[in-house]
Structure formats: C-alpha cells, structure tokens
Amino acid sequence: MKHVAILGSTGSIGRQALDVVRTHPDLFSLYGISAHSSEAPFLAQIEAERPKVAVFSRPLSTDVSGTDVRWGDQALYDLAADPQVDVVVLAISGIAALTPLLSALKAGKRVAIANKESLVCGGDLVKKALEVGEGELLPVDSEQSALFQCLENGRRDEVEKLILTASGGPFFRRPREELKNITPEQALKHPTWSMGRKISLDSATLMNKGLEVMEASRLFDFPGEQIEVLIHPQSVVHSMVAYRDGTVMANLSTADMRLPIQYAMTWPRRMPSPAAPLKLWERPELTFFKPDMARFPALQMAYDCLKAGGGCPVVYNGANERAAELFFAGALGFLEIEESVSFALDRFRNRPMRDLEDILAADGEARRLVDEFQKTRRSK
Ligand SMILES: NC(=O)c1ccc[n+]([C@@H]2O[C@H](COP(=O)([O-])OP(=O)(O)OC[C@H]3O[C@@H](n4cnc5c(N)ncnc54)[C@H](OP(=O)(O)O)[C@@H]3O)[C@@H](O)[C@H]2O)c1
Known part of the structure; x- marks a missing residue:
C-alpha cells in the first residue's frame, strides 16, 4: 500500500489523481491533500476523502474533525516531505510548485509530476536534489509520459530525436490578424483536452508547447536540437521517439489524464485504468503538421531560452504567468501575451x-517587466 499526497488536489489534475487513488484502494491510500484558494471545494474534498492531513494557504473558516488541518507554505513543504508519504502527486500550477518539489525529492519521494513550470525554472536544482536524495521523478504531463514510455524501448545513444505532439490549440487554423481580439472565454475552449485555465490559455498561445520543449530537455537530458514539435490536432498520439535506425516509437491513447497520472504512480507496473479504451477505427484520420514558428513565436522563444540557459527559461515562464493573469483580468490582449514575454526577455540581463x-529574483523581475510592458501599452 502506497501513501499518497496530492498537492493541488482541487485542480484539474488533482481531482483526476483523486479518482486514480479511489480506483485502486488496494494500491493507494490518501494521506494528504493541499489547495490554495478554493476553500469550499477543498472542504468538500476533506469531507469526502477523509485524508490524514490537509494543507490550505490560510486558516480554514470552518472547523474540521478527523483530519489534521494545517496552513501556510511551510506546512505544504512539510507534507511534501512527510515520512508517511510514499508518492507525491505534484498538481500545483505555476512556479509555486518548485519549493514543494525540491522538498519532496530531498526527502526521497516518488514525485508524479504534472507541473512543468518548476522543471523549466528549477532545472539544475531539481537535478541536484535527485542526485543527493533517493527521490525519483515520473512525468504526468501526457507528452512527457509518452516520451518516457517510448524511451523505455531503446538505448539513449540510439535516440535521434524526441517528437512532442501539440494539438495546436483552438486557433491553429486562424490567421494571425484574427488572434488580436481573442477573449479569455474563446482561449479556454481547448479542442481535445479539459484542463485548468492557465494551461488551456498556454495551449492557445503555444507557450505550453514552449514550456514542454524545455521540460522534455530537463526530464530526459536532450538538447533543443534533438527535440521537435509536430502539430497533431486529434491528440491521439501523445508524443514519439525517433531512433537512429529509422524506427519511430509512438504512444497512443484516448485523451484522458488519468492514464499518465496512474502510470507515474504505478510504474514500472501497468494496471487497469478508468480511461476509456482507444478505438482507432473510430479515429480514422490522424494528421501531423510542422508548426509555423512565425505564426507562433512563443515556440521559437522557448528554443532560444533553452539554448541561452541561465535565467532565460525562468523569465520565459514568469513573464508568461504574469501575462496570463493580466489577460484574464482584461488588461492585456491575446497577442500581447507573447509580446510581453519577448519584451521581458529582451530586457533581462542573463x-x-x-x-x-536567484530563480525567485529572476521570476520577480520578469513579472515586473510585464507590468511595465502593460503600462506602456495602455498609456499609448
Ligand atoms: N490539466 C491538465 O490536463 C494538465 C496536463 C498536463 C500538465 N498539467 C500541469 O499540471 C499543473 C496543474 O494544472 P491544472 O490544470 O490541474 O491546474 P488548475 O486546475 O488550475 O489547478 C491548480 C492547483 O494548484 C493549486 N494552486 C494554485 N496556486 C497555488 C499556489 N500558489 N500554491 C499552492 N497551490 C496552488 C490550486 O489550488 P486552488 O484551486 O485552491 O487555488 C489547484 O489545486 C500545471 O503545471 C499544468 O501545466 C496539467
């Protein structure tokens, strides 16, 4: 029996991770959950799941019995490192996941990691934490899980390239001029996946794929030159690995995050999952396109940041997180998201x-630069 802590249990990944735990009562028992701002859903989860520990960002407004309720950042890091926990599902969004990630790895946990921002920003620190502790990282992000599984079939020095697939988001076929007035509501309508709002927006701007290029490089230790992106609107092939003999290994399934979440938790074993089986005969048309870097500069910027190293990936991520907040608040336009990231990268001294x-300082600087961009735009 593995004891599981789900950090970010109220989110899209967190709720699906709970589902995986419930599906396998013989394998998993829920030890702890955490959330940040959604108090009512969090209280409902405590009531329904009865975890031993529940951590919120501030004191809860209602008394809870039967669960040890704690609050604050330190309590979150402690839960990530709790000696009772075997598996940490890292389902927090944004760079806020970095400290709990380091805490869990140093304490020797298996981390089923959905969060990509922490890997993009904390690459070297995460590597060190893995080296010093007994911790292990298992990817949850569907593309990274696919790469991980395809890489299990060959030797590293036989790999020619990693091929990340991208749905292209809801605006893949729209001319760039039409993207200017996209609203948050339109940006959140992802064609194939149902996800949290930040990652849905990132999929529409292709910032998500940019983050994934860097995430893949961090997770599997391949340079940007060996990582390719292919647009695949149906999201059936989750990613591929091309080997030097010309063989391409691909990972296919229905678009259901419970599958990669579960595999990260049960690896190296495969167990029955709540995901529906893939019926390929019902999906006769699988198509693939090379991305147009000029239409989606977010992707090119990510490759440039990966190459530049240092604080550039942190600024790419921090500027994007801030720009997303401003876009949802109606203070930035859709195309201004990538423009503000580019503005921040241009001004950042790497x-x-x-x-x-250092990472948190670069992140803060990126956010300030986006605010400066927003003010200059609005004063024009
Ligand atoms: N959704 C997907 O299908 C998917 C797929 C691949 C990768 N991912 C990655 O997985 C991560 C989570 O995505 P999601 O879509 O599940 O996001 P989400 O639905 O927005 O959920 C985010 C979770 O993190 C918590 N949280 C937010 N800010 C926090 C902070 N500062 N400190 C502590 N907890 C915080 C939230 O708590 P409250 O709700 O209480 O505020 C919530 O539980 C992201 O990094 C995303 O890129 C997601």
Missing part, C-alpha cells in the same frame, strides 16, 4: 541561476 533565491 546570468546563472545558482540557487532558489
């Missing part, structure tokens, strides 16, 4: 990221 403080 330097090595030696520790968490």
